[in-house]
Amino acid sequence: MAKVDVLVEVERRQRNAFSLHGAAVESASETFRQAESLVEKLAGFGLEVTDEIPPVPMFAERVVLNETSGFALFASAETNADFTAEGIVVAAQVERSRLAELQTQSNVTVWANSLLTLFGGGTCGGGHSIAELEEDLFDLAPSAGGIDCRPFRPAVTRGVIRSLLGVSSVWRDGFRGQNVVVGIIDEGVNGEIYPVVGGFTRPDAPLPGGAPITSHGSMCAADILVAAPAAKLYDYPFLGVPRSGGALAMFQAVLEQRRQDGTPDLTNNSYGFNAQPAQEEAPNHEIWDINHPLHRKVREVIASGAPAFFAAGNCGADCPSNRCHPSGVGPGKSIHASNSLAEVITVAAVNSRHQRIGYSSQGPGGFERQKPDIAAYSHFFGNLGPGRPAGGGENAFDNGTSAAAPVAAGVGALLMSAVPGLTPSKLKQALIEGAINIGPPGWDADTGFGVVNAAATYTLLRQGHV
Amino acid sequence: MEWLITTKASADLGELDSKLAQWDCQRTGTPPVPLGAGEQVIEASGPRDLPEKARGERAILKVSPSSRLTLY
Numbered sequence: 175m176a177k178v179d180v181l182v183e184v185e186r187r188q189r190n191a192f193s194l195h196g197a198a199v200e201s202a203s204e205t206f207r208q209a210e211s212l213v214e215k216l217a218g219f220g221l222e223v224t225d226e227i228p229p230v231p232m233f234a235e236r237v238v239l240n241e242t243s244g245f246a247l248f249a250s251a252e253t254n255a256d257f258t259a260e261g262i263v264v265a266a267q268v269e270r271s272r273l274a275e276l277q278t279q280s281n282v283t284v285w286a287n288s289l290l291t292l293f294g295g296g297t298c299g300g301g302h303s304i305a306e307l308e309e310d311l312f313d314l315a316p317s318a319g320g321i322d323c324r325p326f327r328p329a330v331t332r333g334v335i336r337s338l339l340g341v342s343s344v345w346r347d348g349f350r351g352q353n354v355v356v357g358i359i360d361e362g363v364n365g366e367i368y369p370v371v372g373g374f375t376r377p378d379a380p381l382p383g384g385a386p387i388t389s390h391g392s393m394c395a396a397d398i399l400v401a402a403p404a405a406k407l408y409d410y411p412f413l414g415v416p417r418s419g420g421a422l423a424m425f426q427a428v429l430e431q432r433r434q435d436g437t438p439d440l441t442n443n444s445y446g447f448n449a450q451p452a453q454e455e456a457p458n459h460e461i462w463d464i465n466h467p468l469h470r471k472v473r474e475v476i477a478s479g480a481p482a483f484f485a486a487g488n489c490g491a492d493c494p495s496n497r498c499h500p501s502g503v504g505p506g507k508s509i510h511a512s513n514s515l516a517e518v519i520t521v522a523a524v525n526s527r528h529q530r531i532g533y534s535s536q537g538p539g540g541f542e543r544q545k546p547d548i549a550a551y552s553h554f555f556g557n558l559g560p561g562r563p564a565g566g567g568e569n570a571f572d573n574g575t576s577a578a579a580p581v582a583a584g585v586g587a588l589l590m591s592a593v594p595g596l597t598p599s600k601l602k603q604a605l606i607e608g609a610i611n612i613g614p615p616g617w618d619a620d621t622g623f624g625v626v627n628a629a630a631t632y633t634l635l636r637q638g639h640v
Numbered sequence: 641m642e643w644l645i646t647t648k649a650s651a652d653l654g655e656l657d658s659k660l661a662q663w664d665c666q667r668t669g670t671p672p673v674p675l676g677a678g679e680q681v682i683e684a685s686g687p688r689d690l691p692e693k694a695r696g697e698r699a700i701l702k703v704s705p706s707s708r709l710t711l712y
Contacts, residue, residue, distance in 0.1 A: 361711060390711045412709075419644055419670070419683045419706035426673045445709045458691060458704050466704045467644050467681040471673070485712040497710060576712040 177267040182221070183232060184212045184262050185281040191231035191259035198228030205229065209264045219276050222267045231259030239563045241399055242369040322525045322553075323493040323532035329553045329571035330526045332400050338526060338551060339585060340629025341401050349592035351402025356587050357431075357438035357480075358398070358580075359424045360391030360445065362411035367563045368395035372437075373409035374427045382409035387557070388564045393572050394444050394580040396557035401584035401628055402591065408438045416445060418460050418468040421512075425471040432478045439590055441475065442583040444485040444576035446513045449499030460511040464541050469512055476517045481598035483583040484513040485575035486522045486546045490620075492532030495574075505536040505619050509546060514539030519586070519602050522546040522621050523578035525553050528612045530620045534575055537619035547602065548609050549621035550582040585628045593635045604631045604640040642668075642706035643690055645682045649674060651699045653682075660684060663693045 188194060198205045202225050209223035237244055237257065263285075268276060277284045336342070344350075355371070363370050365383020373382030385391055395407055408431070410424040421443075431437055453462045460466045476482050488495035491504035502508055513520055523534040531552055539545025556572035557564045564570075582605070589604070590596050596604075608631030609624030617623050634640050643665070647656065653672070660666055665686025672680040683706060687693070691703040 413670075416709040416711065417642055417706045418704075418709060419642060419668075421709065422644065422673055422681060422706075423670055445711045447707065448710045456705070458702075460705065460707055463704060465702075467646055467673070467675055467702075470675055474676070488712050574712045579712075 176270055177222070178270050178273065179224075180266055180268055180273070181285040182213060182216070182264045182266050182276075183283040183285060184264065185260065186212065186262055188231060188259040188262060190256045191233070191262075192256045195228060195231050208262075209266070212262055212264050213266065216276065216279065216282065219272050220269055221276070224265045224267060227265045230263045231257075232261040232263060233257060234260045236366060239367050241367060241403070320527070320529035321492050321532045322527070322529040326531070326553060327525050327527065327529070329555055329559065329568065331555055334526050335400055335551045335554045335581065338625075338627075339401055339581070340627050341585075341588060343629040344588055344592055344632045347592065349588060351399075351405035351584065351587045351591045354402065354440075354587040354591045355406045355408055355438040356398050356402075356583060357408040357410055357428050357441040358391050358394050359410045359421060359428075359441055359443050360389075360394055360412070361385065361416065362389050363391040363395045363407060363409040364389060364563075365409065368392060368399070369406050370395075370409045371406045372431070373407075374411065374424060379413055380411065382411075385409070385411065390444070390576065392564065393557040393577060394442055396563065397572055397577050397580035398442060398584040398587060400554075400556060400581055402587035405584070405587045405591070410441075418466070418511075421445070422468045422471050425468070425475050428480065429471070429475050429478060432475070432480060436479075438480060440481045440483065440583060440586050442483050442580045443512070443518075444574070444579045446485065446487050447502065447511050448487070448489055448495070448497050449502040450507055450510060451501070461540055464515075466511075469515060469541075472512050472515060473517055476598050479597060481586055481601050482518045483579045483586060484515075484518045484520050485579040486520050487513060487535030488533045488574050488576075490530075490532055490534045490536050494533050506538050508535035509537055510540030514541045514545045516542040517598065519548065519582065519605065520546040520622070521575060521579040521582045521626075522549040523552040523575045524549045524612070524621060524625055526551060528610070528625060530612075534578075534620070537622070544617050544622070546622040548582060548605055548623055548626050549612075550578040550585070550626045552577040552581070582626045585626050585631070588628055589631060589635065592632060596635075600640060604635050607631070607640055608634050641686065641688050641690070643684050643686055644704045644706045645684055645694070645700055646675065646679055646702040646704070647682060647699055648701065649678045649680045651680070656682070656699055659697065659699070660686065663687065663690060665690055665693075 362385025364387040370383035412420040489498035489508035611624035
């Protein structure tokens with residue numbers, strides 16, 4: 175009878191799984207011993223283990239993806255503790271006629287062990303593979319701006335974004351955002367995957383960290399951790415429909431926490447308005463009234479020493495979000511309300527090629543003319559995408575100025591961990607001076623003073639130039 | 641329509657509730673948010689013309705909309 179190659183996954187908690195696997199790698203006899211022990215109870219199926227691969231430990235996703243105690247720790251140069259596996263995969267052969275029966279066994283999953291083909295010269299959508307992008311980061315930047323509109327350029331990995339941001343120069347000195355807490359005012363963050371350590375609590379409100387992994391706030395969390403993987407997070411979820419009243423209450427909660435212990439150190443705000451009501455009809459609207467209580471509260475929080483990063487908005491003229499009302503689309507009409515306050519850091523969106531993403535809202539701002547202040551990267555696999563916590567294929571990626579703002583906030587957190595005593599105004603000035611200008615010299619309405627860069631900003635701060 | 645009403649921090653909320661009720665307006669359940677030195681903000685639901693109705697009312701310093709936000 176013909177036998178087929180299979181991978182048999184046996185559910186089994188296995189402590190010190192890496193060490194055990196290492197022993198099997200070292201010795202073929204140990205590979206057989208472990209494999210046969212694992213499939214002992216399946217002897218009646220005529221299963222023949224092979225020495226093709228040593229038994230491979232499999233880990234629970236909740237363990238793997240945990241940003242503080244999971245496999246992300248392996249990025250450090252230090253040896254990490256061993257882990258406990260939830261299952262082990264063994265390579266084996268079995269008669270095709272026994273496959274169906276084998277698949278019905280409890281605590282066992284049978285997978286195909288198929289031949290692979292090596293692809294040559296693979297490309298990623300727009301003609302450049304991720305490997306090529308990583309090699310030619312800045313060479314790919316256009317010399318005179320450029321716009322990315324639908325269908326958008328392919329997304330890239332966090333590694334590409336980290337390289338573009340130049341975080342390694344700060345990381346090399348030992349700083350990764352540790353001892354800095356970022357407050358995320360949004361629809362809630364998933365605290366099983368992301369390091370939520372506090373936030374807004376009230377008896378009738380969900381606990382901080384209780385949001386699903388697919389939440390908008392979880393995307394913001396992932397994007398803060400791009401530059402500052404050791405930062406902690408506070409979760410300030412809008413209660414029900416997001417309104418300026420809810421944002422006001424969350425900023426008050428931020429202020430109260432800061433009063434108690436000086437945290438959170440900064441906030442991220444990836445929300446705003448998508449329309450501009452006529453001023454004569456709504457003079458007290460948040461867009462027109464700079465002394466609206468929400469704006470006053472935002473200024474209070476910044477005055478307490480916590481920088482506030484705000485997304486510019488997704489109503490740029492070239493390919494605005496379909497949620498934008500025509501009254502709020504394009505230059506001079508799409509950055510307003512708190513997002514345009516002089517005191518906040520307003521962030522536009524660019525892709526990994528330093529092209530402005532066509533939906534990124536454009537200045538001048540409603541209150542402060544020179545908005546956005548800076549740009550940051552969007553369209554990368556952060557929370558969404560292959561192998562990322564929220565999952566999805568290559569067409570699922572972190573997007574919007576909602577992703578760009580927390581990337582910049584993560585750079586802010588990284589710098590605050592490295593340079594004690596950074597005030598909101600000093601951080602903002604440093605980010606502006608360290609930015610890579612991609613438009614006309616100085617400020618422009620599309621990308622502000624340029625694309626945020628951690629390495630340059632860090633150098634300016636260390637050398638006392640800001 | 642949702643509103644944010646700024647009052648003196650010392651304002652009598654019981655009296656304010658009575659006044660709001662006359663205007664077909666009521667506070668939502670959220671606690672008042674302190675603002676600056678000596679002010680507070682109260683969330684309320686009420687008619688579109690609440691700013692006009694509240695004009696001249698000494699306990700009320702300002703009436704602002706609580707508009708719906710969009711996640712970018």
